[in-house]
Amino acid sequence: MGKDGIWDEDGLDGGVPAAxxxxxxxxxxxxxxxxxxxAPLRGDALAWLAVALAGGIWLWFMLPRPPGMAASLLxxxxxxxxxxxxxxxxxxxxxxxxAAFLAGLALAGLHAWSIxxxxxxxxxxxxxxxGRVERVWRAAPTRMRMVLRIRGLSKLRKRYWPQRVxxxxxxxxxxxxxxxxLPGDVIGIRARLSRLPRPVEPGAHxxxxxxxxxxxxxxxxxxxxxxxxxxxxxxxxxxxxxxERNTEILRRAIRARIARTLGATPAAALATxxxxxxxxxxxxxxxxxxxxxxxxxxxxxxxxxxxLVAGAVFWxxxxxxxxxxxxxxxxxxxxxxxxxxxxxxxxxxxxxxxxIATQRAFIMLAVMTLALVLDRPAITMRNLAIAxxxxxxxxxxxxxxxxxxxxxxxxxxxIAAHExxxxxxxxxxxxxxxxxxxxxxxxxxxxxxxxxxxxxxxxASAMTxxxxxxxxxxxxxxxxxxxxxxLPLLTLIVMPFGFLALLAMPFGLEGPCLQVMxxxxxxxxxxxxxxxxxxxxxxxxxxxxxxxxxxxxxxxVWLLLRRDALRLAGCIPVxxxxxxPPATRPDVLMDxxxxxxxxxxxxxxxxxxxxxxxxxxxxxxxxxDGDGASPRQARARPGWTCRxxxxxxxxxxxxxxxxxxxxxxxxxxxxxxxTPGDKAALERACRDADVVLSARPLRGMCKQVPxxxxxxxxxxxxxxxxxxxxxxxxxxxxxxxxxxxxxxPWAPPPLARRKVLLxxxxx
Numbered sequence: 044m045g046k047d048g049i050w051d052e053d054g055l056d057g058g059v060p061a062a063x064x065x066x067x068x069x070x071x072x073x074x075x076x077x078x079x080x081x082a083p084l085r086g087d088a089l090a091w092l093a094v095a096l097a098g099g100i101w102l103w104f105m106l107p108r109p110p111g112m113a114a115s116l117l118x119x120x121x122x123x124x125x126x127x128x129x130x131x132x133x134x135x136x137x138x139x140x141x142a143a144f145l146a147g148l149a150l151a152g153l154h155a156w157s158i159x160x161x162x163x164x165x166x167x168x169x170x171x172x173x174g175r176v177e178r179v180w181r182a183a184p185t186r187m188r189m190v191l192r193i194r195g196l197s198k199l200r201k202r203y204w205p206q207r208v209x210x211x212x213x214x215x216x217x218x219x220x221x222x223x224x225l226p227g228d229v230i231g232i233r234a235r236l237s238r239l240p241r242p243v244e245p246g247a248h249x250x251x252x253x254x255x256x257x258x259x260x261x262x263x264x265x266x267x268x269x270x271x272x273x274x275x276x277x278x279x280x281x282x283x284x285x286x287e288r289n290t291e292i293l294r295r296a297i298r299a300r301i302a303r304t305l306g307a308t309p310a311a312a313l314a315t316x317x318x319x320x321x322x323x324x325x326x327x328x329x330x331x332x333x334x335x336x337x338x339x340x341x342x343x344x345x346x347x348x349x350x351l352v353a354g355a356v357f358w359x360x361x362x363x364x365x366x367x368x369x370x371x372x373x374x375x376x377x378x379x380x381x382x383x384x385x386x387x388x389x390x391x392x393x394x395x396x397x398x399i400a401t402q403r404a405f406i407m408l409a410v411m412t413l414a415l416v417l418d419r420p421a422i423t424m425r426n427l428a429i430a431x432x433x434x435x436x437x438x439x440x441x442x443x444x445x446x447x448x449x450x451x452x453x454x455x456x457x458i459a460a461h462e463x464x465x466x467x468x469x470x471x472x473x474x475x476x477x478x479x480x481x482x483x484x485x486x487x488x489x490x491x492x493x494x495x496x497x498x499x500x501x502x503a504s505a506m507t508x509x510x511x512x513x514x515x516x517x518x519x520x521x522x523x524x525x526x527x528x529x530l531p532l533l534t535l536i537v538m539p540f541g542f543l544a545l546l547a548m549p550f551g552l553e554g555p556c557l558q559v560m561x562x563x564x565x566x567x568x569x570x571x572x573x574x575x576x577x578x579x580x581x582x583x584x585x586x587x588x589x590x591x592x593x594x595x596x597x598x599x600v601w602l603l604l605r606r607d608a609l610r611l612a613g614c615i616p617v618x619x620x621x622x623x624p625p626a627t628r629p630d631v632l633m634d635x636x637x638x639x640x641x642x643x644x645x646x647x648x649x650x651x652x653x654x655x656x657x658x659x660x661x662x663x664x665x666x667x668d669g670d671g672a673s674p675r676q677a678r679a680r681p682g683w684t685c686r687x688x689x690x691x692x693x694x695x696x697x698x699x700x701x702x703x704x705x706x707x708x709x710x711x712x713x714x715x716x717x718t719p720g721d722k723a724a725l726e727r728a729c730r731d732a733d734v735v736l737s738a739r740p741l742r743g744m745c746k747q748v749p750x751x752x753x754x755x756x757x758x759x760x761x762x763x764x765x766x767x768x769x770x771x772x773x774x775x776x777x778x779x780x781x782x783x784x785x786x787x788p789w790a791p792p793p794l795a796r797r798k799v800l801l802x803x804x805x806x
Contacts, residue, residue, distance in 0.1 A: 087604070090428040090455075092143045094600050096435055099147020100442040103155075104252075105589060108786050115152030122146040151439045155256075155788055162251070163205050163261035164794040167236040171197040172263065173273070174208065176224045177284065179291065180396065181323025185214040187223055187267075190259065194229065199236075203799050205260025210234060215266035224270075226288040227277030234265035239789065241635040241761045243663045245778040246626075248514065255789030256440045290393050294319040297394070300548055304557045310564040314557065318541050320344050320396025329568065335575035337504065337522020338529050338567070344395040346404040346450060349388045351538040353408060357384035378416045385412045394545075399438075400446045406430045407454070424458050424604070427451065448510040452599065456506035457499060459603040493527075500526040509599060513592045516666040518582040525574045529567045536563035585625035585669030595620035628668055629764035631699060631750075634660045635780065637738035637757045642682065642692045642699045648672075650682040652690055652701050689724050691732075697767060700728045700745075704738035717742075734765060734775070750775050758793060 103109060110118070125142035174191030182188040191208045210232070212223075224230050239251035239262065254262075277288050298315050305311035312324035322330065322342050333339050340347065361380035365371050388408055392401045407430040411421040420426075431451055434441055441447045504522050512518060519525065537560050544556035574580065594616045602613030632649070633640045639657030641649040641664060649668060651661050661674040670677070683690045683701075692699040702717075702725055717725070717739050729735055729745035734752070741753035752763050761780035768775065784790035 087424040087428060088139075089432070090424045090604055091140060093428040093431040093435070094604070095140045095143035096147040096150070096432065097442045099144040099149075100151040100435060100439045101147075101593075102144075103148050103151035104440075104443050107783070109155070110148070110152050112152065112156045115149045115156065118145045119149035119153065122149055147435070147439070147442075150436065154439045158256065158258075158788070159206070160255050160258050160789070161203070161205050161260045162255060162789055162791050163203060163236065163238050163799075164791050165203075165796045165799040166238055167199050167261075167796065167799060169233060170199060170236045171195075171231065171233050172208065172236070173229065173231045175280075176226050176228050176230060177207070178226060178287065179223060180321045182211065183323050184326065186323070187212045189224070191230070191263075196236075198800050200799060200801055207258045208236070208261045208263050209254065209259045210263040210265065212265055212267050212270060215268040222272075224272050225275075225277075226291055227280045227284050228272055229274035231271045231273050232263075232265050233269050234263040236261055236263050238262070238793070241790075242780045242784075243634060243660045244629070244632055244667070244762045245764045245780045245783055247663065247667070247762075247780075249784065249787075249789075251789045252440065252787070253444070256438075286393075290397075294394060294396075297545070297548065300553055301557060304554050305561050308561075309568055310561050313564050313568065314541065314560055316342055317344070317348065317537065318545060319394060320398065320401070332568070332571045332575040335519060335580040336525035336529070336571035337519030337574075338525050338571050339519075340449075341529070341533060341567075343400050343446065344392075344398065344404075345400045345446070346407060346454065347533075348395070348538065349391065349401070349404045349408050351534060352391050352542055353384040353388040353412075355539055355542055356387045357381055360384070381412050381415045385409060399441065399444070400450070403430075403434055403441070403447060403450060406433055407450075422458060422461070424455070424462075427454055427458060445510050445514040449507040452506040452510065453503040455600075455603045456502045460498070460502050462606075492531075496530060497523070497527060500530065506599070506603075509592070509595050512584045513587065516584050516586060516669065518584065520580055520582050521574050521577060525571060528570045532563045532566050532570075536560070537567070581671070583666060583669050583671040585628070586667045587620070587623065588626045591620040591623040591626075594623075625669065627766070629778070630697075630767045630775075631734055631736070631763075631765035632664055633736050633752055633757060633763045635757060635761040637704065637754050640699075640701050640736045641677075642694065644680065644682050644694045648680060649677060650680045650692065651678055652703065653678065653683055653685055654703070686724070688721065689728060691728055697733045698731060699734045699736065700725070700732045700748075702735075702737040702739060733767075750777065752777075 122142045122145035125138040125145065128138055172191070172193060173195035174193045177190045177192055179187065179189040189210050189212070191210055193204055193206060193208060196204050239254055239260070241251065242249050277285055280288070297319050301311055301315050301318070305314060309326065309329045312326070312329070315324050316322050325342070330339075330342070333342065357380045360383050361376055364374075364376040364380065370376060385408065388405060392405050395401060407427065410426045410430045410433075414423070414426050415421045434447070500523050504526075508518060540556045540560040540563070544553040544560060547553040547556055598613040598616030598620070600613070602610055602617070605613065628643070630643045631640070634657060639651060639654070639660055641651040641661065644650050648670060649664055651657075651664075651674070658674045661677060665672055665674070665677055682692050682694060684692075688703045688705070690701045690703070692701070702721070721739075722744065725735075725737075725744060729748050732745070732748050734750040735741070735745045735748045737751075737753045739754055741751060741755075745751055750765055752765075757763065759781065761784070764778045766776040766778070781790075
């Protein structure tokens, strides 16, 4: 091998005769120069490395059994060896892509196994807990949430104490959510402590994973009248907690100013969301209207908002500095304005909640600002790859989140489209037609603005369609139309005047700016209501198999990163994934808490058990099915025949029996066992049943039934899915969420409550 890491002209590393090695070298050079060789990836090499790293991380999370610490260390050593041996040269990746893939696999494992979060292994019931508030935010108009670092916990053995708990505080009757604690305060409260939530069905999103990676090991719920703030102030806090406390004080002051000026209206709640972060003040119907109109992205403080704020500061400050000839000639005012814009974006990120999505957007903005300061092109695929590598190296689990995937795919699509149009314009000599006269120039500028907005909205919507469909199973049918009107209002009116209102608040002059901002938001809400009321505004898509989603993602990446004629080959896997049939859906489902079950009828629709509980879980089941019915509409479907707590469903020559939980008052008194009457009725119903589902312990009953799922089965294994064989005489297959979460650090095996709680003697 030569000095620069490529093959020598006279032989393979000088160790093979030239006569023998020449044909081989010729073939290698031809392969490297061919369209299918590694060299003509023809995209930025760093972007391909970021994709390979994300692919390795994705594989670790998708494997049936996660590799342990030893396997992760071995993958890290292999990645290091491949990186050293890689003949890197320009766009020739050589072994760098496999090295990055193995590095992602190792990074995900090492990061997961090194996190010290302790997850609660059993529901503890009512406990008295004491903790210091680290974060507090509004989750809904009548609910607050906070993250507590635990100081004291009754009834629970200390070795099972979670380090942090997410507490949900609901407004009790006659008392609102006033006088909420600040970060740094110490509170005491009696709350119901439970394990981290489990997936709604096997293969569904695991909410415990995101909470666990955030350091949260349990959930708690209480009413506001149970809250007792035992200590106010932050004398012994860390600097980060002091910063969070001061920022929260500032947020509340901003919210109070907005409420005083605009009142309690949906537009005022949306203004609070855009300026201080958090969506809790928005009513459910407002959020749903924005989602159906394709405008849900404006609720997340991310790249759009940071870019608007930073861009406004950059333009305004550069214009002001340019007014002075001395400054404009002696100082790099463009770079100074860019640095000031970055600092403003940092302040806005802190005020708006400092969420993961905002941090991701800030890193991308910081990389682009640094490129501008160093006199490099700011918006390039390389800068996007640097931002992705920084995020994945620090938080590998971000690769699995919808926000990360949507953000980077959208920006990647916009950059690729911009580069393609730039090359086409230069190659074909396209130019903007000159316009004479002020009206002609104004018309041309307006036309270009509308065309650019329509183009960018279409590209961003197309790129984010895959993660949106994969994670949420629905698309906004008129999203482009919704953004066509809402984005100009947001860009030209809402965010500029909102930023001016923030600057004017210290002087008490924010009123006019907030009024203008309110007018723009009223226009957005009016337009979203019109769009969401259109027929078929939401496209409900059935779930796809992971291989189809991965195939579509690979095709999109190929389409965006290639820079040659083979770019369009990426359409083939995308079209193949679209043509793939939906994932096979279960015939019977039972949730992770034995509160809800559903059976598929002769028309292929899920029919849930009667009752009112489990609306969220049922909604997710219906959406995974591609069923646009609401939970209430699904419950109205015929099929179940009930007598007391025992229900029977017969369809497709299959009989399913469901025994519901006892009444709430009986459960509160600890009476969960079946009465003699329940046992006799259940035995009669089980005589010719194919499946029996019970929210109570079966205790060996109905042994002749092929599929028996009782309370303890659900407690041990989580949600169950039953798949019937095609023939009526065939058997049934069972999948559980426990099988797919086995060995994950955020899903410890459940323990009986008596093993977690203290003994009566207090030991």
